[in-house]
Amino acid sequence: MYRPRRRGRLLLLAFLALSVLVITLDFRGGDGGPLERAKEITQAIVAPIQRGVTAITRPVGNFFSSIADLANLREENGRLRNEVEELTREINQARELAKENAELREYLDLDEPWYTMDAVTAQVIADAPGNYSWAVTISRGADDGVETDMAVITAQGLVGKVINVNADEALVLLLIDPQLGVGATTGERRLLGTVSGNGEGVDLSLNYVSKSEDVVLGDNIYTSNRNRSVFPPGIPIGHVSAIGGDARDPNYQISVRPAVDFTTLNFVQVLLETGSGSKEGS
Amino acid sequence: MSVTSRSGFMSELGLARPAAVGAILVVAIALQSTVLTKVTLLGVIPQLLFVVVISLAMLEGERVGVVVGFFAGLIQDFLLPQSVTGLTALEYTFIGYVVGMIRYYLPSQSVWMPVFVVALASAFAEGTYAILAIIMGQRWVSIGYTAKVAGLVILYNTLLTPFVYPVIKRIADRVRPERVVRI
Structure with a gap:
């Protein structure tokens, strides 16, 4: 015994x-x-x-x-038809603007914007099996051109970044994970602060924003390529949902509602290029 | 005379048990990262792999508990992004051993025993994981969130046990080597 x-x-x-x-x-x-x-x-x-x-x-x-959802379908149908007409008009306008934009970019020798970069669409096949980290496994890997540090998006905005790649799959750390810090801006081409996640169902935090900055509720927040960020600039992150911070604190405490709904993530796109910061060896 | 097991190519090589256990672990983690991340309890994912480890340790003893605990923890660590790799392995190895040992002192026939042991082990695992993660500098483990996760994981794991334990028992009974006879 x-x-x-x-x-x-x-x-x-x-x-x-x-x-x-x-x-x-x-x-x-x-x-x-x-x-x-x-x-x-x-x-x-x-x-x-x-x-x-x-x-x-x-x-x-x-x-x-x-x-x-059956009951809501008729109502949604009508609403969507209106939206299609409106969007078609906007697309025609946008085409003209894009042409103009491309000409100007060429003239000014600027980097390629994220929305014209090559991208692959991938299906989400699994989530991280724990309660303290937020990541997804997607159905594209090195064989499809996916590499570490590439940005992952949906039509709504930033999803996260690739942190691990196999031949056929890749692991994507989500924006809502506290371990991922993303350089953020209100749209001007400079760094405002860093966005980091607080888990699923909770707004993101926008940290290190000085009170001298001009930030208002509802402001749209985008990725910034400053401060050695791996993300291409201008990808929508979300909008400012709360501004706080006590009187002694020199910085604001800002909450950002993510543009992407992380509870219904089925398909995502991987941008097959990393932002300018990574080229400097971040 | 050495260990003999039931018929079949794999079992002749003595591989039936490791192969079966490996398959159970892989299927468990696949379910935990797909179906169970959708069927959450207030957003909290149950730890199916952990319930499997406890079930196997209770059925097979401390040595199987140690080995299965280590590999199960390692698989989970490998699939989690940027957490401290090896932390879950360390924890499951220890719990696998303890559960394998205390089974000698438990009334084995009670159907409630696995449920009770899983509840206790889950409480211990969630608590120590949170403490170790904080000590090792993993970012952001707030007390409120940790408490919520711990409570719900204990409840969800416990609820899964009556469904998981019998399945594991059936598979374990089939691939267990026959009694060792020494002459």
């Missing part, structure tokens, strides 16, 4: 030591180490099953949500 238990204890000590070794390797960091390789292999093993489960379960979920 005693021997097997002693062997159990030895096994415990061996695997605890192994865990500590993994933590040490992680802290020493660096790209392309044995841990990075192990992560890629794990991802490659789990991803096909995640794809399968998502392919089976998503239509079921969509079916139930469409039944729930």
Whole structure:
């Protein structure tokens, strides 16, 4: 009875030591180490099953949500028709402006704007399996030209950035994750502060904005390419939803409602170029 | 005489059990990162993989608990972005061992025992994870959010156990090597 238990204890000590070794390797960091390789292999093993489960379960979920929405469909149809007409008119105007813009950009020798960059569309196949980080696995990887640090967007705005790439999948850290800091501006081409997430369902924080700045409720917030940001400038992040901060604090405490709805993320686009900052070696 | 197991190519090589356990872990983490991130309890994801580790440790003992705990934790660490890699492995290894040991002192036939053990182990795991993450400098773990997550994870894990434990037990019974006979 005693021997097997002693062997159990030895096994415990061996695997605890192994865990500590993994933590040490992680802290020493660096790209392309044995841990990075192990992560890629794990991802490659789990991803096909995640794809399968998502392919089976998503239509079921969509079916139930469409039944729930049935009553609103007629009303929504009418509203959407109006919107289509309005948008068509705006598109015609925008085409003219885009032509003019392109000519001016060429004249001034500016970087390519994010909305004309090459992009690949990817499906979200899984979420991070924990409660303390927010990320998604998408169905495109290195074989499709996806690289680390590329910006991920939807039609509404910024989703996050690629932090890990496999041949066929990539891991995207979401804007709502507290670990992702994004240089932000109100639209002028300078840095205003840094946006970071507070988890799902909570507004983002816009930090380090001095009270001398002119910020009002409802202001649109965009990515900035200053301060070695990896993001191309001008991607919508959201709008200012609250401004606070006590009298002694030299900075505002600003909340930003994200432009993207992170609860219904199905398809995203990866911009196949990183912002100007990354070229400087950030 | 050595360990003999039931028929089949994999089991002849002695690989049936590791292969089955590996498959269970991969399927569990795949479900936890897809279906269960949609079927949340007030936005909180249950830790299915953890329930599997506890079930296997209760059924198979502390040595299986240690090994399964380590690899399950490592898989979870590998799939989480930028968290401290190895932290979940360390925690699950320890809990796998403790659960494997305390089963000697528990009335084994009670159907409520796995549920009770999962609830206790979840409380311990959520608490220590939060403390270790803060010590190791992981960004942003607020007390309020951590408390909410801990409470809901304990509840959700406990609710999953009556469905998960019997499935794991059936698979474990099928691939368990027959009794070791020494001559």
